[in-house]
Amino acid sequence: MTAPMQPACKGFILVVEDEPALRLLLEHSLRQRGYRVSAVPDGEQALSFLETTRPDVALLDWMMPGLSGLDLCRIIRQKPGLKDLPILFLTARMDEQDVIAGLDNGADDYLTKPCSADRLDARLRALLRRTRPVQDIITFGPLTLEPEHHQVTRNGRPVPLGPTEYRLLELFMRHPRRVFSREDLLERIWGPNVHVEIRTIDVHIRRLRKALNHEGEPDLIRTIRAAGYALEDGRMARQPSAD
Known part of the structure; x- marks a missing residue:
């Protein structure tokens, strides 16, 4: 369900x-x-x-x-x-x-x-x-994010996201291809004084991947072992990661 x-x-x-x-x-x-x-x-x-x-x-x-x-x-x-x-x-x-x-x-x-x-x-x-100023629409690869309405689409297909996954994706789209460590993401998404388990990031990344990547579509979230995560534009197709 x-x-x-x-x-x-x-x-x-x-x-x-x-x-x-x-x-x-x-x-x-x-x-x-x-x-x-x-x-x-x-x-x-x-x-x-x-x-x-x-x-x-x-x-x-x-x-x-x-x-x-x-x-x-x-x-x-x-x-x-x-x-x-x-x-x-x-x-x-x-x-x-x-x-x-x-x-x-x-x-x-x-x-x-x-x-x-x-x-x-x-x-x-x-x-x-x-x-709050009217915020510009952000596009990267097949993704479009409208901050004013909290809406995301991939190639025109609506992508429903929870609030944490939305904030993660907005951060990634404002800094495409930049590698963020788990510690970076915890501080930027939850703030420096909030205690959250480091593996919580992996749970939200999995949810974000599931929402972004339908069957047959390239995975847009790249896992860099021992470093973190980055957003790519999907031109180099690969199967969605299990991480």
């Missing part, structure tokens, strides 16, 4: 929240609604995360020990590669002057706690619509 398709990833959210219970609740709720999530407990760890990984939206608490959410927002806005990163405050501070201060210091939106999951989801979707 074919497993039901998971919805495409709606966006990558960095949650910065010092309260453990609320941090876990936000992680769970956002993942249930189709977002990819990384969560950290303070501003210092958020800055460390942002040195290597750019999310689609940063969801910040204001009142945190050490570096406050407001200070973190100011720092993010001063960094050349993060000046346009969408920032949403989710905080218990509800005074109008606090809202004004948050927006004046670079936040794109402001929500007060408690906040329903539906309302948070709506604000995140609105931010993503405003800040």
